[in-house]
Amino acid sequence: MKVNLAAAKKLIKKYRNKKGVLIPLLQEIQAAYGYVPGSAIDLVSKELSIYPVDIYGILTFYAQFYLTPQGRHIIKVCQGTACHVMGGKELLDYMTDTLGAREGKPTKDGMFSVERVACLGCCGMAPAVVIDHDFYGRCTIRTMKELVKKYRTKK
Numbered sequence: 001m002k003v004n005l006a007a008a009k010k011l012i013k014k015y016r017n018k019k020g021v022l023i024p025l026l027q028e029i030q031a032a033y034g035y036v037p038g039s040a041i042d043l044v045s046k047e048l049s050i051y052p053v054d055i056y057g058i059l060t061f062y063a064q065f066y067l068t069p070q071g072r073h074i075i076k077v078c079q080g081t082a083c084h085v086m087g088g089k090e091l092l093d094y095m096t097d098t099l100g101a102r103e104g105k106p107t108k109d110g111m112f113s114v115e116r117v118a119c120l121g122c123c124g125m126a127p128a129v130v131i132d133h134d135f136y137g138r139c140t141i142r143t144m145k146e147l148v149k150k151y152r153t154k155k
């Protein structure tokens with residue numbers, strides 16, 4: 001799939017000739033595309049004279065970056081010990097089954113991606129889920145049904 005690089009070019013121009021900009025630049029590219037396309041990596045490499053291996057090193061080190069297209073909303077279901085004991089596995093199974101989501105791939109309609117994550121640091125609120133940047137604690141299957149409905153219609 002060919003990616004329109006206009007947004008990436010604009011961002012590179014914004015950060016050109018500045019130091020320590022690679023991570024913020026990649027974050028903004030991801031915000032623009034929903035992931036960091038390979039063609040944008042090539043462009044950053046060429047325009048800023050940074051070896052591709054150094055860019056990939058950052059992209060693969062930090063869990064916040066995605067190298068493939070994701071759903072519009074990213075659902076992270078905690079599978080840490082407390083959440084696992086409190087039903088996190090059932091929530092993850094429910095989300096993957098009902099949405100037809102597979103980990104690492106967006107749903108067919110492109111609305112959601114579902115990920116398992118380690119402890120979100122809110123074990124007292126187990127089982128915990130983060131959707132985009134919103135945290136939800138003490139989740140149940142019913143909560144998840146309502147959240148899916150809410151995010152499906154969210155602009």
Ligand code: FES
Pocket residue numbers: 078079080081082083084118119120121122123124126127128
């Ligand atoms: S185990 Fe889920 S928030 Fe800690």
